[in-house]
Amino acid sequence: MKGNNKLGAALAVLGILAGILCLYFIANTYNAVIHTHFNAGDWEESNTVRIVYAVLGWLGTAAGALSAAVLWGFLHKQDWAWFWGAVAATVLLLAGFFPMIPAADSGLPVPTMWVFLLGAVMWFGMLFIGGVSGKIITLTFVAGLAYVLTFIDGVAPLSKFQGTFQTPTTFVENPNTFWNGMYVVSQQVNWWGAAAWAIFIFAALKQKSWAIPVGIFAAVMSMFGGYPMGIHNVAEVQRFSMFLPAPILSTILLIVLLLPGTQKLLGIKQS
Structure with a gap:
């Protein structure tokens, strides 16, 4: 083939x-x-x-x-x-x-x-x-899941932002307006993270050594964008939050990317 x-x-x-x-x-x-x-x-x-x-x-x-x-x-x-x-x-x-x-x-x-x-x-x-080798296909497939989930984490804040603290009185009276600001900031943080995961996939397919730092950036952006909203949402709804799969998977991928075997796979020379 x-x-x-x-x-x-x-x-x-x-x-x-x-x-x-x-x-x-x-x-x-x-x-x-x-x-x-x-x-x-x-x-x-x-x-x-x-x-x-x-x-x-x-x-x-x-x-x-x-x-x-x-x-x-x-x-x-x-x-x-x-x-x-x-x-x-x-x-x-x-x-x-x-x-x-x-x-x-x-x-x-x-x-x-x-x-x-x-x-x-x-x-x-x-x-x-x-x-493309089977190991690279597996790695990029999992990164693809993180790419889609992180994008989704960037969609939800658009709705959450619109539904929170949108009148002058609630801005004055509600001490929790911090989360309204968090939604608007984390929206693009997540979409940048999703874009970075896509770039990581492209670099990994060509086994470029710079895939590793791009992947680290993507993972951390997803974690920054997903964990605060996910933990807050758990407290809100008292159940598992769908904000969490993206940062959890990104955390796992971050650990995998830091492994010597993964870095060797992607062309990083070991000293």
């Missing part, structure tokens, strides 16, 4: 299709998801969908366009094609996965599941074509 340009071209076509489907499905479900949340009284979540669906629509469509360039690369037997195919697939996985959550929460269909599934087939296929 390694170096199979015909298979790569077929996978690139799937990526193009996934990009087109992402554009169509998000545009088609955009207002339905917004209105369903709004009618249920979740106005802050409907506002969040307005932002996040648009961002993922842009990213997913761009990944489809990148897949067209990857198709050209495979047709002309370019060595770089599999890597950029993996980049496109990584973006498609996120663009296909997250929109399923608010749609399912609204009791609506989840058509972007097809974008996610096509992205998954493309991702694994590109790695096999690139001859």
